[in-house]
Amino acid sequence: MPKYRLTILIFLLVVTMNIIQLPNLQAKNTDSGIYCLIPLIQDIASDEDLIHFTDVQNSLLKMPQDIYALDKQWIENSLNDSEINKILTNEVSMKLKSIVENNPYFDEIFLTGNYATIIAASNKTSDYYQGDEEFYHHAVKNMPDGIYISASTPDRSAKAIGQKIAVPIMLNDNFIGVLAVIVGSWYNEFFKACGE
Numbered sequence: 205m206p207k208y209r210l211t212i213l214i215f216l217l218v219v220t221m222n223i224i225q226l227p228n229l230q231a232k233n234t235d236s237g238i239y240c241l242i243p244l245i246q247d248i249a250s251d252e253d254l255i256h257f258t259d260v261q262n263s264l265l266k267m268p269q270d271i272y273a274l275d276k277q278w279i280e281n282s283l284n285d286s287e288i289n290k291i292l293t294n295e296v297s298m299k300l301k302s303i304v305e306n307n308p309y310f311d312e313i314f315l316t317g318n319y320a321t322i323i324a325a326s327n328k329t330s331d332y333y334q335g336d337e338e339f340y341h342h343a344v345k346n347m348p349d350g351i352y353i354s355a356s357t358p359d360r361s362a363k364a365i366g367q368k369i370a371v372p373i374m375l376n377d378n379f380i381g382v383l384a385v386i387v388g389s390w391y392n393e394f395f396k397a398c399g400e
Contacts (some may be wrong), residue, residue: 238367241309242351248303248313249371249383253325257296257313258373258381261323261382271333278322278332288328288388298323311366312386316340318379334382339370343382347372 218303248254251396278288291297300313304326320335334340342352352370366386 233389238353238369241369241385241387244307245383245385246371247368248385249373251299253299254296254315254383255373255380257294258317258323258377262319262380263319266319266321271319274321275331275333278328279330290299291322292325292328294324297326298328309387310385311388313383315373315381315383319382320382323381327349335382337386339368340382343370343372344379347379348374348377 209339212367237384264286274287296315300315310326312326312329314329314334315323316334317323320333321364322329322334324331331337339352339354350372352368354368368384369385370382370384372379373383
């Protein structure tokens with residue numbers, strides 16, 4: 205078998221791997237690849253401004269029919285630009301954009317509240333409603349320590365092939381949202397040990 209075919213087969217195998225779920229990962233005990241980023245992502249998720257913003261957003265009532273209507277409009281790009289801009293230009297979104305700009309291994313970061321809707325993001329995501337996504341279910345089911353790490357997959361909104369890392373946002377031991385980060389797959393390949 206020619207070498208390039210073997211490389212393609214290996215790549216396809218990696219891309220189609222099952223999801224890796226690490227409900228009680230102790231980040232300090234890991235020493236390679238993508239696991240090195242977990243403490244940084246947990247630090248972002250524990251930012252006081254982000255937690256306060258999430259808590260405030262959760263206090264705004266969202267009816268299921270409104271969430272689904274907004275999600276449909278979001279996906280079809282028919283949502284009023286001012287509605288999208290409210291989300292993409294709020295203070296937390298601006299902070300997330302800055303984090304992506306200053307960390308080349310991050311392709312996208314977004315934050316959901318307890319309604320599973322996007323409340324802040326570094327860029328427009330593919331969907332507004334995230335409650336039907338595996339990472340969201342994992343974070344809710346395994347809180348407070350539920351770290352979710354996906355296999356490498358293409359991500360339309362991040363315009364990259366990457367792994368999704370998601371961590372629950374907690375306030376006084378209560379789940380209030382999820383922070384999700386798309387990490388470029390190249391990071392895991394080229395940085396095999398923390399600190400490299």
